Amino acid sequence: MTLATQSVSVRIGSATLLHDVSLAAQPGEVLGLLGPNGAGKSTLMSVLAGDRKPDTGTVQLHGRAPSTWPTEALARVRAVMTQSASVAFDFTVHEVVALARMPHAGLTSAADDRHIITSALELADVTHLAGRLYPSLSGGERQRVQAARALAQVWTATADAPCRFLMMDEPTASLDLRHQHALLEAVRRFVGGGVGAIVVLHDINLAAAYCDRIALLDRGRLVACGPTRQTLAADRLADIYGVSLAAIDDAGTPHFIVRTTAQPAATAAHLL
Amino acid sequence: MTTMALNAGSAVRRPATAPVLLGLAVLAAVFGLAGLALGPLRIGLLDTLSAFADRIGLAVSTASQQQEAVLFAIRLPRVLLALAVGAALAAAGAAMQGLFRNPLADPGLVGVSAGAALAAVATIVLGDKVLHLLSPAARPWVLPAAAFIGGLLATAVVRRFGLRDGRASVATILLAGVAINALCSAGIGFLTFIADEQQLRSLVFWTMGSLGAATWKSLPLALPLVVIPTILLMRDTRALDAFALGEREAGHLGVDVERLKRRILIMVALATSASVSVCGIIGFVGLVVPHLLRIACGPGHRLVLPGAALLGAALLTAADLVARLIVAPAEMPIGVVTALVGGPFFLWLLARRLRLADT
Numbered sequence: 001m002t003l004a005t006q007s008v009s010v011r012i013g014s015a016t017l018l019h020d021v022s023l024a025a026q027p028g029e030v031l032g033l034l035g036p037n038g039a040g041k042s043t044l045m046s047v048l049a050g051d052r053k054p055d056t057g058t059v060q061l062h063g064r065a066p067s068t069w070p071t072e073a074l075a076r077v078r079a080v081m082t083q084s085a086s087v088a089f090d091f092t093v094h095e096v097v098a099l100a101r102m103p104h105a106g107l108t109s110a111a112d113d114r115h116i117i118t119s120a121l122e123l124a125d126v127t128h129l130a131g132r133l134y135p136s137l138s139g140g141e142r143q144r145v146q147a148a149r150a151l152a153q154v155w156t157a158t159a160d161a162p163c164r165f166l167m168m169d170e171p172t173a174s175l176d177l178r179h180q181h182a183l184l185e186a187v188r189r190f191v192g193g194g195v196g197a198i199v200v201l202h203d204i205n206l207a208a209a210y211c212d213r214i215a216l217l218d219r220g221r222l223v224a225c226g227p228t229r230q231t232l233a234a235d236r237l238a239d240i241y242g243v244s245l246a247a248i249d250d251a252g253t254p255h256f257i258v259r260t261t262a263q264p265a266a267t268a269a270h271l272l
Numbered sequence: 273m274t275t276m277a278l279n280a281g282s283a284v285r286r287p288a289t290a291p292v293l294l295g296l297a298v299l300a301a302v303f304g305l306a307g308l309a310l311g312p313l314r315i316g317l318l319d320t321l322s323a324f325a326d327r328i329g330l331a332v333s334t335a336s337q338q339q340e341a342v343l344f345a346i347r348l349p350r351v352l353l354a355l356a357v358g359a360a361l362a363a364a365g366a367a368m369q370g371l372f373r374n375p376l377a378d379p380g381l382v383g384v385s386a387g388a389a390l391a392a393v394a395t396i397v398l399g400d401k402v403l404h405l406l407s408p409a410a411r412p413w414v415l416p417a418a419a420f421i422g423g424l425l426a427t428a429v430v431r432r433f434g435l436r437d438g439r440a441s442v443a444t445i446l447l448a449g450v451a452i453n454a455l456c457s458a459g460i461g462f463l464t465f466i467a468d469e470q471q472l473r474s475l476v477f478w479t480m481g482s483l484g485a486a487t488w489k490s491l492p493l494a495l496p497l498v499v500i501p502t503i504l505l506m507r508d509t510r511a512l513d514a515f516a517l518g519e520r521e522a523g524h525l526g527v528d529v530e531r532l533k534r535r536i537l538i539m540v541a542l543a544t545s546a547s548v549s550v551c552g553i554i555g556f557v558g559l560v561v562p563h564l565l566r567i568a569c570g571p572g573h574r575l576v577l578p579g580a581a582l583l584g585a586a587l588l589t590a591a592d593l594v595a596r597l598i599v600a601p602a603e604m605p606i607g608v609v610t611a612l613v614g615g616p617f618f619l620w621l622l623a624r625r626l627r628l629a630d631t
Contacts, residue, residue, distance in 0.1 A: 084518045105512055
C-alpha cells in the first residue's frame, strides 16, 4: 500500500464532502473513481494529491502525508491532470509539456528530458501539435496536451519514492470517441510496476474497459471498492445514479446501457 | 489551404535566449552612451569615451572641463537612474503580468504607484508644517522617503485584503488594488484642490515623472533599492512559467505557490516604490515593454523577465533623452513622453490582437 487514505473526512462549513473514506491505490493498476456529480470524486482526488488536508483521518504517500512532502519531491512522485485546460500567454504545446520536467531540474539530463517530452507527446497523440500555440487548440486537443504533460512529469523512476502516481480528473471529458479510448489505452500502457493511475471517469463503459479496480462514491461516502467486474454491478449503479440500467456482456467486458423512460421523440412531437 | 500547410505554417519558432539578451544589453549601452553625449551641451562620443577612459587612467580626456563637469555631475547619475528605473518598472510589469496571468497587469495594479503618489503629494501640500522642524540636510529626503513608505503601505493593505487562511487570492488582490487606487486618487484630488499655486506646480511635475532628481547624493540609496529587488525577481522565472497553467497546477509542478506570490509582490512593491519615490510616476513602461518581448520572443519568463529589464532600461533612457531634447533647454515630464509613445503603441497591440483572433 503506497498511497492510501484512512477514514478521511472533509467538511466545508456544514457540508460534508467526504465521510470516512478509506481507499488505497497501488502501482501497476488503474483505479477508477466513479460516482454522480457531487459524490466527492474531485475532493478525494485533491486529498490524494496533497492539495487539501482532510479534517479527520489520514492520507499517506509512502508513509507520509502528501502535504508534508517538500513540494518539488512530491511533484516528482505524483502528477495531477486537473480539469483546468487554460494556459495564460501564447506558450507552444512543446513548451507546455516541457514544464512537466521542472521538478526534475538538475536531476535528469537535458537529453533525457527532451526524449521524455517527445515520448509523452507521442503517447498522448499530440506530436503533430508540438509547434502550435496552445491557445489556438480545440478543447479536446488541449486536454490531450495536458495529459501529455502529466505523463511527462512522472515518466521515469525517481530516488524520492519507489513508485509514482498519475492522477487524472475526467481526462476524457472533451475527447472524441477515438481519443477517449486512445488516451485510456495510453494510461493502461503507462501504468506498470512503478506507476499507478487514479482516474476520475463519468463513462461507466470506459471505466469497465480500462480500470483494474473501481471506487464508487456517492454523497461523500465510499459505497464500494474492488475489482472492476464485481464493483460495477448494474443494480448498484442504477441505485447510485438513479437510472435504469442493463448490462450486456461484450466478449467478457460488461457494457452498460441506460433504459430511458423518456418518450421517443416522435411521440413527444405528437403530443404537442 | 490544406490542413498540412496550415499546421506547417503555424509551427512557432523561438529565438535563442542568450543572443537576444546580449543584443538588448548592447541596445541599453548604446542608448546610455547617447544619453551621456547628447543634450543642450553637446559632448562628442569620442570626448565622452575619452573622459571615462581618463577616469580609469587609460587615456587622456579630450573633453573640456565644462563638458566633464556636465558629464559626471549631471548626466551620468541621470543615465544610471534611467537605466535602473526603466529596468525595474519593466521587469516588475512582466512579473505582475505573470503572477496575475493577465497581459494587462501593471506594477501599479496593487496600489503601489498610487500609494506612493498620495504620500508624495501629501508631503508637497502638507509638508510645510513639518519640514521646518527637520534639519536642512534631512529635508530633501522627506519626499522620497514618504513616497517609498506610501507605496509599500498601499501594497501591504491590498495584500492583506487578499489573504485568507494564509493563502493570497490573486483575484481579490486585483479588486482590492482597484479600490485602493480609487481611494488614493480621491486623496490626491483633495490635496490638489487645497494646494496653493506653487505646490500645484511641483505636484503636477511630480505626478508626471522626471529623472531630474538624480544626483550623486541620492543615487547610493536609491539605486540599490531599485536594482536589488529587480535582480531578485529573476529567481522566479521558471515558477512564473508554471504559473501560466494556473495556481493549483503550478503547485502540482512543485512550485511553492504562496511563497512565490509573497516574494513577487514584495519585490515588485520595493522596486516600484523606490522608482516612484525618486522619479515620480512613469506610466506604460511596465505595461508595454513585456508585451514587446512576448511578441518577439514568446512568453517564456526566462527570456521575458531579464529581456524586459534590459529593454526597459534602454527605452526609458531614450525617453529621457527625448524629454530633455525636445523642448531644450526646458524639460518635458518623462511620463508625458512614455504615455505619448506607449498609448498609441498599446492601441496598435490591441488592434493586432483582434486581427490575430479573427484569423
